[in-house]
Amino acid sequence: MKSILLVGLGRFGRHIAMKLNENRHQVMAIDNNEERVNAALPYVTNAQIGDSTNEEFLSCLGVRNFDVCIVAIGEDFQSSLETTALLKELGAKFVVSRASRDVHAKFLLRNGADKVVYPEKQLAKWTAIRYSSDHIFDYIELDEEHAIFEVSVPDMWIGKTIGGIDIRRKYSVNIMGVKTNGELNLAITPDTVLSGGETLLVLGTYHDIQKCFHI
Numbered sequence: 767m768k769s770i771l772l773v774g775l776g777r778f779g780r781h782i783a784m785k786l787n788e789n790r791h792q793v794m795a796i797d798n799n800e801e802r803v804n805a806a807l808p809y810v811t812n813a814q815i816g817d818s819t820n821e822e823f824l825s826c827l828g829v830r831n832f833d834v835c836i837v838a839i840g841e842d843f844q845s846s847l848e849t850t851a852l853l854k855e856l857g858a859k860f861v862v863s864r865a866s867r868d869v870h871a872k873f874l875l876r877n878g879a880d881k882v883v884y885p886e887k888q889l890a891k892w893t894a895i896r897y898s899s900d901h902i903f904d905y906i907e908l909d910e911e912h913a914i915f916e917v918s919v920p921d922m923w924i925g926k927t928i929g930g931i932d933i934r935r936k937y938s939v940n941i942m943g944v945k946t947n948g949e950l951n952l953a954i955t956p957d958t959v960l961s962g963g964e965t966l967l968v969l970g971t972y973h974d975i976q977k978c979f980h981i
Contacts, residue, residue, distance in 0.1 A: 929956025
């Protein structure tokens, strides 16, 4: 369990609060809008109405004591930038800030953000990849080059073993697990036989996975 300071309770911030609450983290949330604060109360440990660009207000929160500070402000980039910089100046351990444009990400990283999330861009990429092929069921980006894909089993692999298809040697793609009827099995071996009724979780570069599965 971690202690999280969440700044900004718009739609993005509220969804973060809900997920953090689901995972049983302690969340202090702040926003300058009373209605948004009240809406988030069921999902957070504590909440306050206040201006995150006010140094005195932020310093009273004891930002050094939080494991992570998340700046989820999306509509006002100036406020997001000032909040990010102030949090770092006040001794925040780790600051994650939301960006809506590439130039915003650059400024945030230069002014205190340890990590930048780019929800619109990341979701757009996920949607484009997920729905551009009938063979892809999900994917998780690890960095600019690597990802984990959930893909269907090619017809030519049905009835063969994982060791027999040997895609690690041929394509530098690793099969991490198989999913059957929603149940994930990571305890696979080279002798595991592919029936065609499952999907595969594979790890590799985008280029290698596209080449391997003809995506």
